[in-house]
Amino acid sequence: MQFKLENTDPESQARAGTITLDHGPVETPIFMPVGTVGSVKGVHQRELSNDINPDIILGNTYHLYLRPQTTVLEKAGGLHKFMNWDRNILTDSGGYQVYSLSANRKIKEEGVKFKSHIDGSMHFFTPENVMEIQRTIGADIIMAFDECTPYPCDYNYAKRSMHMTHRWLDRCVAHLGKTPLKYDYNQTLFPIVQGSTYKDLRKQSAEYIASVGAAGNAIGGLSVGEPAEEMYAMTEVVTEILPKDKPRYLMGVGTPINLLENIALGIDMFDCVMPTRNGRNGMLFTAHGTINIKNKKWETDFSPIDEMDITWVDTAYSKAYVRHLFKVKELLGMQIATIHNLGFYLWLVREARKHILAGDFTSWKNKMVKQMDKRL
Ligand code: PRF
Numbered sequence: 001m002q003f004k005l006e007n008t009d010p011e012s013q014a015r016a017g018t019i020t021l022d023h024g025p026v027e028t029p030i031f032m033p034v035g036t037v038g039s040v041k042g043v044h045q046r047e048l049s050n051d052i053n054p055d056i057i058l059g060n061t062y063h064l065y066l067r068p069q070t071t072v073l074e075k076a077g078g079l080h081k082f083m084n085w086d087r088n089i090l091t092d093s094g095g096y097q098v099y100s101l102s103a104n105r106k107i108k109e110e111g112v113k114f115k116s117h118i119d120g121s122m123h124f125f126t127p128e129n130v131m132e133i134q135r136t137i138g139a140d141i142i143m144a145f146d147e148c149t150p151y152p153c154d155y156n157y158a159k160r161s162m163h164m165t166h167r168w169l170d171r172c173v174a175h176l177g178k179t180p181l182k183y184d185y186n187q188t189l190f191p192i193v194q195g196s197t198y199k200d201l202r203k204q205s206a207e208y209i210a211s212v213g214a215a216g217n218a219i220g221g222l223s224v225g226e227p228a229e230e231m232y233a234m235t236e237v238v239t240e241i242l243p244k245d246k247p248r249y250l251m252g253v254g255t256p257i258n259l260l261e262n263i264a265l266g267i268d269m270f271d272c273v274m275p276t277r278n279g280r281n282g283m284l285f286t287a288h289g290t291i292n293i294k295n296k297k298w299e300t301d302f303s304p305i306d307e308m309d310i311t312w313v314d315t316a317y318s319k320a321y322v323r324h325l326f327k328v329k330e331l332l333g334m335q336i337a338t339i340h341n342l343g344f345y346l347w348l349v350r351e352a353r354k355h356i357l358a359g360d361f362t363s364w365k366n367k368m369v370k371q372m373d374k375r376l
Helices: 045-052 061-066 070-076 079-083 127-137 155-178 199-212 228-239 256-264 274-280 319-327 331-358 361-372
Strands: 002-008 015-021 024-028 030-032 056-060 088-092 103-107 112-115 122-125 141-143 188-190 217-219 248-250 269-271 283-286 289-292
Touching: 002 331, 015 331, 024 030, 024 331, 030 056, 030 331, 045 331, 056 061, 061 070, 061 088, 061 122, 061 127, 070 079, 070 127, 079 088, 122 127, 127 141, 127 155, 155 188, 155 199, 199 228, 217 228, 228 248, 228 256, 256 331, 256 361, 274 283, 274 331, 283 331, 289 361, 319 331, 331 361
Parallel strands: 030 269, 056 088, 088 141, 141 188, 217 248, 248 269
Antiparallel strands: 002 015, 015 024, 103 112, 112 122, 283 289
């Protein structure tokens, strides 16, 4: 993996760069659509590549391990082939899903014992087997196994957990070196900074993660319920320490405004279920604010869902029609909302990139933040 930094904004830490992976280049800043179980929910691969056009998408180790299971993915020749996606994939390690989805999890130094949210069966994740699972899934970027602490989190718990995440990282690195590649392309491991909402812990964690010398670094444990200002403060502490010549990935963030504010603090990569999940609930993100398309107010509004026409659905369908689809629970409503939202998120990061390259990111960002902070 290579990272070429192309420009840094003169008035903020925002950067534009290109990550080169074996399934093609990734222009940053980037938003990675979430394809948890090997599908970006509601979107065909053709719409994803032609209309939304991300250079990379995300998959989840936790879900893929439970279903279809690694035996199936191995026989398929990896996730890219299985799902017919020839661009890049990043897999999260399960270090978050295990805490947010499974019941009865027991966290110990050795690993995490958990109960499947699907059939209640018991499983055990360790830094070692999570590296092996991610080898078999075959993502281009794979994540270290970590513990994502809840919010709020007691200082002593956060500290102990952070140190365990660091020890788990060492085990990931050691084991990955002993686990051969399964397919004919490379995989890059990203370690994850933790430390809850404590500046001193964040600083300590960022220093530890930076010392490992990985090709890219991630920040976890944020966007777990803390106020946005607290998240930004933590991002700032960490990006000051993480190496400038490596991409930085902020996990599970966020709203369009969160993306722009964190780009300004030096983040290059994002993922979040918000455009897809909220889309399926009838929330449309636009450059002028968010729309709840189920509201009565759109009943006879025959204007396009978004005049900006970023993806073809924006002008092909009216607000009244999409509202109707949601009201009668037609699948097409969810599909339209998902394509629109992902198209908007990818447009937003591409515009950010353009403005970083042009040198006027900060004034554009401030204007956009004000403009998007509305409910229509
Ligand atoms: N760790 C991992 N995945 C994540 C997170 C984390 O802390 C978050 C936190 N928002 C989202 N996804 N492994």
